Amino acid sequence: MRPKQRNRLILAIVIVLFVSISAVLALTALEKNINLFYSPTMIVNGEAPKDRMFRAGGMVSDGSVQRDPDSLEVSFRLNDEANEITVKYTGILPDLFREGQGIVVQGKLAPDGSVMATEVLAKHDENYMPPEVEHALETARKMGVADAEKE
Amino acid sequence: MLPELGNFALILAMIIALAQGIVPMIGAARGIPSWMAFARSAAWAQLSLLVFSFGILTYAFVTHDFSVAYVANHSNSALPLSYRISAVWGGHEGSLLLWVMLMSAWSTAVALFSKRLPLEMVARVLAVMGLIAAGFTSFVVFTSNPFDRYFPAPLDGRDLNPMLQDFGLIVHPPMLYMGYVGFSVAFAFAIAALLGGRLDAAWARWSRPWTIIAWVFLTLGIALGSWWAYYELGWGGWWFWDPVENASFLPWLVGTALMHSLAVSEKRSTFKSWTVLLAIFAFSLCLLGTFLVRSGVLTSVHAFASDPTRGVYILMLLGVVVGVSLVIYAWRAPQVKSAGNFALLSRETFLLGNNVLLVVATATILMGTLYPLILDALNLGKISVGPPYFNAVFVPLMIPLIVVLGIGPLSRWKQDDFGRLAKILRYALVVSLVLGVLWPWMLFGKLDLMVVVGATISIWLVACILLDLFYRIRHKSSFWKGLTSQPLSFYGMSLAHLGVAITVVGITFTSYYSLEKDLRMAPGDQLELGGYLFQFDGIRDAHGPNYTSTKGIISVTRDGKPVGTMYTEKRNYTVQQMPMTEAGIDPGLFRDLYVAMGEPLGDGGWAMRIYYKPFVRWIWLGSLFMAFGGILAASDRRYRLMARRKAGLDIDAKLATQES
Numbered sequence: 001m002r003p004k005q006r007n008r009l010i011l012a013i014v015i016v017l018f019v020s021i022s023a024v025l026a027l028t029a030l031e032k033n034i035n036l037f038y039s040p041t042m043i044v045n046g047e048a049p050k051d052r053m054f055r056a057g058g059m060v061s062d063g064s065v066q067r068d069p070d071s072l073e074v075s076f077r078l079n080d081e082a083n084e085i086t087v088k089y090t091g092i093l094p095d096l097f098r099e100g101q102g103i104v105v106q107g108k109l110a111p112d113g114s115v116m117a118t119e120v121l122a123k124h125d126e127n128y129m130p131p132e133v134e135h136a137l138e139t140a141r142k143m144g145v146a147d148a149e150k151e
Numbered sequence: 152m153l154p155e156l157g158n159f160a161l162i163l164a165m166i167i168a169l170a171q172g173i174v175p176m177i178g179a180a181r182g183i184p185s186w187m188a189f190a191r192s193a194a195w196a197q198l199s200l201l202v203f204s205f206g207i208l209t210y211a212f213v214t215h216d217f218s219v220a221y222v223a224n225h226s227n228s229a230l231p232l233s234y235r236i237s238a239v240w241g242g243h244e245g246s247l248l249l250w251v252m253l254m255s256a257w258s259t260a261v262a263l264f265s266k267r268l269p270l271e272m273v274a275r276v277l278a279v280m281g282l283i284a285a286g287f288t289s290f291v292v293f294t295s296n297p298f299d300r301y302f303p304a305p306l307d308g309r310d311l312n313p314m315l316q317d318f319g320l321i322v323h324p325p326m327l328y329m330g331y332v333g334f335s336v337a338f339a340f341a342i343a344a345l346l347g348g349r350l351d352a353a354w355a356r357w358s359r360p361w362t363i364i365a366w367v368f369l370t371l372g373i374a375l376g377s378w379w380a381y382y383e384l385g386w387g388g389w390w391f392w393d394p395v396e397n398a399s400f401l402p403w404l405v406g407t408a409l410m411h412s413l414a415v416s417e418k419r420s421t422f423k424s425w426t427v428l429l430a431i432f433a434f435s436l437c438l439l440g441t442f443l444v445r446s447g448v449l450t451s452v453h454a455f456a457s458d459p460t461r462g463v464y465i466l467m468l469l470g471v472v473v474g475v476s477l478v479i480y481a482w483r484a485p486q487v488k489s490a491g492n493f494a495l496l497s498r499e500t501f502l503l504g505n506n507v508l509l510v511v512a513t514a515t516i517l518m519g520t521l522y523p524l525i526l527d528a529l530n531l532g533k534i535s536v537g538p539p540y541f542n543a544v545f546v547p548l549m550i551p552l553i554v555v556l557g558i559g560p561l562s563r564w565k566q567d568d569f570g571r572l573a574k575i576l577r578y579a580l581v582v583s584l585v586l587g588v589l590w591p592w593m594l595f596g597k598l599d600l601m602v603v604v605g606a607t608i609s610i611w612l613v614a615c616i617l618l619d620l621f622y623r624i625r626h627k628s629s630f631w632k633g634l635t636s637q638p639l640s641f642y643g644m645s646l647a648h649l650g651v652a653i654t655v656v657g658i659t660f661t662s663y664y665s666l667e668k669d670l671r672m673a674p675g676d677q678l679e680l681g682g683y684l685f686q687f688d689g690i691r692d693a694h695g696p697n698y699t700s701t702k703g704i705i706s707v708t709r710d711g712k713p714v715g716t717m718y719t720e721k722r723n724y725t726v727q728q729m730p731m732t733e734a735g736i737d738p739g740l741f742r743d744l745y746v747a748m749g750e751p752l753g754d755g756g757w758a759m760r761i762y763y764k765p766f767v768r769w770i771w772l773g774s775l776f777m778a779f780g781g782i783l784a785a786s787d788r789r790y791r792l793m794a795r796r797k798a799g800l801d802i803d804a805k806l807a808t809q810e811s
Contacts, residue, residue: 007495015507026515026544030522033540037533055535072669072749072758091669092749092758095385095730106537132533 035106039136041143044083048109056085056115057104057133065099075114078105080133082140086114096122102133154219157207158298161248164200164255165288167193171258171281175274179347187274191262194277197284198259201252208248208297209239218304221245221297227310227726229697237321238311243445243461244297246324250441251288253325254332258284261336261361268357275343276336283335286468294461310697310726319379327372327399331437333365334406338434341427342476345483350427355417358430360785362413366406367781373399374774385732385747387667387762389770392541397520398440401513405433408509411502419499419564421491424484425506431476436513438469443520494566501559508552515544546601553608553655556648557615561622579618583611595664595765605659612652616645643784650776657769666763669749673756681763683744684708688716690757698722698731703748703757705735719748743767 037055038048048054058078065076075088076099087105097103097120107117171193178186208221212235217223225242226235240246258280265273291297314320337358344354376396381389390396409429415422446462493499519536526532561575587607592598623641624633666681674689688704700722707714717735724731737744742765749758 004492007493010495011500011503015503018507019511022511022515022544022548025547026518029540029543030519030536033537033543035535035537037535053537067752069753070671072671092386092760095732135533 037104037132037136039139040078040080040085041083041136041140043085043109043113043115050109053106053108053118055104055106055132056087057102057136058085059102059133059137060097060099062099078103078115080136080140082143087117087120088114089117089120091120093120094122098122104132153207154211154216154298154300157204157211158296160200160204160207161288161296161298162292164197164204164251165285165292167197167200168255168281168285168288171197172278172285173281174278175281176278179271179274179278182271184270187270190274190277190281193281194255194258194262197281198252198255201248201255201288205239205248205252208245209236212236212239215308216304217306217308218300218302219297220299220301223301223305223308225311226308227697228307229726230308230311230316231696233321234311234316238315240324241311241315241320244291244295246328247287247291247295247445248297249325250328250332251284251291253328254280254284254287254335257332257336261339265357271347272343272349272354272357275346276339279339279342280335283339283472286471290461290464290468294464307726310724313698313722313724313727313729313731314383316724317379317383319375319383323372323375323379326368326375330365330367330369330372330399330406331402331440333361333368334402334430334434334437336361336365337406337409337430338476341430342479345427345479348483348486350423350483350487352417352420355413355423355426356790359410359413359417360790362406362410362430363781363785366403366410367778367785369399369403369406370774370778370781373403374771374778378771381767382734382736385734386760387665387734387745387747387764389661389767392519392538394520394524395444397516397541398443401517401520402433402436402440404509404513404516405429405436408506408513409433411505415491415499415502419491419493421493421499422503422506424480424487427480427484427487429506429510431473431480435469435473435476436517438465438472442466442469491565493564496562496567496569496572498559498562498564498567501555501562504555505552505559508548508555512545512548512552515548516541519544549655550604550608553612553651556651557608557612560619560644560648561615575618575622576615579611579614582614583607586610591660594660599663602659602663605655609652609655609659612648612655616648616652620645638787638789640784640787640789643780643782643787645780646783647777647780650773650778650780652773653769653776654773657766657771657773660766661764661770664765665767668761670759670761671752671756672759673754678761680761681742681765682709683714683763685744685746685761687757687759689755693720695722697726698724700733701748703735703746703759705746705761707737707744714744717744717746719746721748721750738768740768741766 035053035055036049037057040056040058042048043056048056056078058080061077061079061084065074067074071090072092073088073090074093075086077084077086087107088110089105101122103120103122105115105117105121106119107115110116171190174193175187175190178184178189211219211222212226213232215222215226215228221242221244225238225245230238238245240249258277261276261280262273265276340354340358340361344350376399377389380391381387409426412422412426412429416426442462442465446465491499519540523534523536526534557579558572558576562572584607587603587610588598590610591602591606623637624630627633627636668678668680670678672678672687674687676687678685684707686706686708688706691702691704693700693702700720703719703721705717705719707717715737717737719735720733722731722733723729732747734745734747742763745760745762745764747760749760751757
């Protein structure tokens with residue numbers, strides 16, 4: 001083998017090794033950091049994972065926002081028109097958070113079935129509905145119709 | 152009447168762009184000079200028409216012509232003049248009009264500054280750009296026409312989204328788009344060179360300044376976006392790994408790789424096929440970015456438009472561009488001969504390392520960005536990939552990149568000697584290891600592994616840059632003579648690399664030493680944070696042209712001495728009934744103080760964010776260094792010499808001796 005070819009081969013092997021290691025590490029990181037989305041109905045049915053972060057979304061129920069007077073603790077309920085869950089959060093709510101608005105939260109499931117949120121996302125204007133929430137509402141409506149037909 | 156004229160000009164521009172794409176291409180293939188020369192006139196005509204069209208849309212905004220649907224949806228009679236002008240690109244249709252106008256501005260710039268290039272090359276380059284412009288102008292005309300009318304015209308407009316009523320948003324999109332479309336020049340040069348079979352050092356030298364300028368715009372655009380997010384979104388974050396941010400960051404990473412790979416192609420005549428591939432990828436990622444932002448497939452602060460037909464149209468354009476260019480590549484690239492030969496330890500290898508790391512980083516970010524979209528498109532569930540993924544994959548790739556970045560400029564082309572490099576670098580190694588621990592410890596009094604790593608690689612980089620300068624001038628007769636005899640491109644490179652070090656310091660220190668406190672504050676309440684005492688003095692009502700607001704007043708003291716008074720606002724924009732937080736920031740080179748109001752909590756109490764963010768300005772300061780370095784590098788005299796080319800080969804010979 002000529003030195004030129006040998007050099008190229010060494011470089012190629014190093015690059016291939018490096019890229020494969022990066023790919024494995026990236027896939028592992030991806031696996032750990034994927035947040036699945038669950039609707040209130042799915043959470044009520046016990047489909048949400050018990051020990052990892054996930055996203056939940058729905059409409060903030062009217063009159064459900066309760067604040068602690070001395071701290072930034074707040075709790076509210078999220079619904080998809082079929083079921084409702086309680087969300088607890090400590091911190092400042094986004095500008096566009098309000099009752100009746102479609103929002104998405106990220107957090108973990110507490111033993112009592114409520115969601116302990118680490119992040120509350122409310123974006124866009126009052127007419128905007130996050131696509132996940134819209135999808136959840138549609139699914140809940142369809143299931144409602146199907147249940148009604150069964151009865 | 153005027154909007155119809157604007158529309159007419161837009162349609163005419165589309166037809167001329169198509170002609171610019173076809174006529175010179177055939178002319179170049181058949182060798183018909185007049186057909187090739189048509190490219191330049193077409194570029195000028197297209198630009199004039201688009202500027203006219205853009206001007207008419209701007210006029211409609213300025214004069215409150217609410218019969219134009221786009222104006223009615225994005226403006227209001229109470230909107231101040233500066234925002235009425237920036238509202239032209241505040242929505243989907245107008246921002247695409249800006250996109251195609253800037254695209255044709257780049258074409259015209261190529262037509263103007265390519266007087267000494269072979270006519271055949273110019274014709275092909277402008278033809279490729281014409282075809283892309285035709286594709287996007289037709290997209291505007293058929294799916295996103297900004298001149299559509301409302302009948303009857305509404306009495307008033309729906310106002311510009313309050314988030315966009317801000318200085319940062321006046322300048323951020325044009326900068327970013329200049330970068331996006333600027334990479335079409337590098338792309339067009341690559342395709343033209345492939346078609347003409349002229350993939351040589353001259354091609355690389357022509358592409359370099361264009362690529363660097365596009366990269367400068369993209370750098371500034373991304374930095375402005377980050378700065379805007381920091382002060383406008385009201386919670387002090389400066390990078391979110393949001394898909395739309397990634398959409399601008401991906402072409403930046405590949406564009407950075409392309410700049411460095413072009414250097415090897417020019418100087419050593421190797422890496423050429425790879426460079427062409429990078430040029431194709433960089434522009435494809437720019438188009439992907441446009442698709443992600445403009446198709447409405449994303450949930451993000453930017454995705455205001457959502458109309459599936461638009462997404463499909465851009466996706467088709469993207470598919471055609473990528474598909475056709477890869478076919479041309481597959482057809483022509485095997486004929487490219489790489490002349491250069493290099494040893495394992497050489498500057499070529501370090502630049503190869505740069506390219507591999509940047510491309511792998513791009514691939515991992517692309518995967519995290521597209522994976523949720525693909526799953527969603529296949530109905531396999533709705534997921535999101537969070538910032539921890541991106542940090543986990545990106546940071547470990549950047550550490551070796553910066554280490555290599557220090558060594559690269561000190562190493563020699565073709566072959567270097569390990570002993571020589573080790574002898575030079577040992578000082579840098581010692582200094583960076585010692586200062587990397589001492590500096591953060593003296594500043595903040597505590598350490599974290601990642602802080603030591605971040606500080607060490609930054610100091611390593613600075614030390615390497617200084618060593619490079621030292622070795623370049625030590626044989627010159629005087630210090631001053633040594634400094635002035637270095638080419639501009641050397642200073643450009645060094646400044647840009649210094650910018651990387653500055654940004655890394657900013658990111659590291661802000662990430663690990665920021666103090667953040669969210670709390671309830673009533674008037675008179677105090678908080679001590681980072682050595683500063685914040686006192687909430689109360690609120691005051693205020694109002695602007697199109698909003699009412701509540702101002703929170705916070706006075707800051709340090710060791711009993713006043714530092715200043717900070718104002719944060721809770722605005723309510725009356726037309727859209729949309730609340731917005733305006734953060735109060737006391738900026739400084741070494742620390743920012745940041746306060747932002749949350750919601751009222753009753754009994755005069757307010758939720759309040761109070762942050763102490765050390766070195767956060769360095770993140771954007773570093774970007775400015777990078778951009779300025781790019782401008783210096785692109786204005787190096789050898790590109791201009793090349794352009795004048797009076798003595799032909801003589802100059803090439805002269806340059807070869809200068810550079811060695």
